[in-house]
Amino acid sequence: MNPLKWPTIEPFYKLVIGENRKGQLNAIVKMVGLPLTGIFVFLLIWQGAASHIHTSLGQFPGPQQTYEQFVSLVDEAKASSLKEQAFYERQYVRNEKKLAANSEAEVKVRDYTGPPTFFDQIGRSLVTVISGFLLASLIAVPIGIVIGLSSNAYAAFNPIIQIFKPVSPLAWLPLVTMVVSAVYVTDDPMFDKAFLNSMFTVLLCCLWPTIINTAAGVATVTQDLKNVSQVLSLNWWTHIRKIVLPCSIPMMFTGLRISFGIAWMVLIAAEMLAQNPGLGKFVWDEFQNGSSDSLGRIMVAVVVIGIVGFILDRGMLMIQQAVSWDKSATLR
């Protein structure tokens, strides 16, 4: 791959080397100018609308206040990390002194337990969503393949899938909570229950698109290719590996991307209700908090949730392009 040929870079490169200047300028305006204009217009409308909405917690945050809250969240995170460092340094110094006085002395290093910062919450959310999504994919892809291989299996499972697909995560969550507390009883839990609740809720919601699309992808294996497989007398496993999987990968990834998008949306709701640390809990805590900054902070979370979701989707798209053999297929 030549980086100078990447669609985001090519027009700038050509402008520099002087190839078809006018065309390149048009391309750049379209690629950079128009999106920027769109964002600018949106900010104006947001500002205008916000100044007319008054709530019991003060005025609805406009872009300005949202940005200020973002800066203050960043400052808090920095302060917290300084505190953490200082905490460990103090312990170290104390332990050194103890050891100097008595080399046999027992020293302990205790973990820092400050409240999670906004950025810690993002990290927690990502861990939860990715665990739920990966587990769901591990279950859904094989099921999709089996269903896609046989029209009988498809007829048998399709109604179930169609019924479960539109179920809201909020309906699953109480059930998941009860089942997890009943089944997951250990004295030394490796996972937090709230984490498991959110993760399984995410899992249940993102099984279905992957199953449906994988099955549809498997069904795109043409009779011609099945004939080749039969003439070669490929065994079942080789047939799956060499013919069915490559053929269904484009559709499979379409399903995985839809699932991941749903997972991210579901996660926020699940975290709110399950009180699992993460962006959803952050929003809920701020809402309960009800200070004059709260709405601004929630707005920061809204924007961050959107941006993270966008980045996750782009990531999936890149993986899809990397593993798909049909590079000519247009992927958006």
Add this chain to the structure above:
Amino acid sequence: MSEVHLELTNVGIEFPTPRGPFRALRDINLKIDQGEFVSLIGHSGCGKSTVLNIVAGLYEATEGGVLLDGREVNSPGPERAVVFQNHSLLPWLSAYENVELAVDQVFKKSKTAAEKKEWIEYNLKLVHMDHAMHKRPDEISGGMKQRVGIARALAMQPEVMLMDEPFGALDALTRAHLQDSLMEIQKALNNTVIMITHDVDEAVLLSDRIVMMTNGPNATIGEILKIDLPHPRDRLALADDPTYNHYRSEVMRFLYEKQRKVEH
């Protein structure tokens, strides 16, 4: 005289369709010797591909059966390699990998990795595809795809090669070139070949016998024409050869007089 290698006895087939059963073939009787080159010719839709698919084991005959060396054929297998009408290469594999899939399957244990590699390259060379063997099907021309399909079939060292209009989609020059290669390879390896064609010249030039089929539905073998021309055959020399032209007009007469295609 050599032993009968492949034998079709009273083969008939009926396809179930929404509007009741559709009888495509009846009473196909044919004995083919080891190393023989047989062409199937007939109008479009008469059931040539269906005959081939039955021999391949992809379709099951409703009546009668197929024997290969005395054993009944009832499922597809690599000893009956097929060159498909539309090449049917796996689009995500390179030419080399397409042949490799077949070679890995047929010579799973009997060849080492190095021998397999050599064998794959040898077969691609036979069809003059060694220069583009790491290209994928969407990067090569139609004729090249067809050649890879032929190399894949040859690499399986089949007892019988079944070719469904292998040169149908090609221009005249490429077609002539591939016909010459096929004649050479077939004589060298002494494969048994059944080839479907629409092209009278191709049938006469390549075949030991031409099997002419009546129009469908309910099609069967109309006539069988034995081509007694010495090998190797040279298309230029044969162009003015009276025996060659006699065979040619025999086939033409069958197709355009006795079995005139009635267009509905």
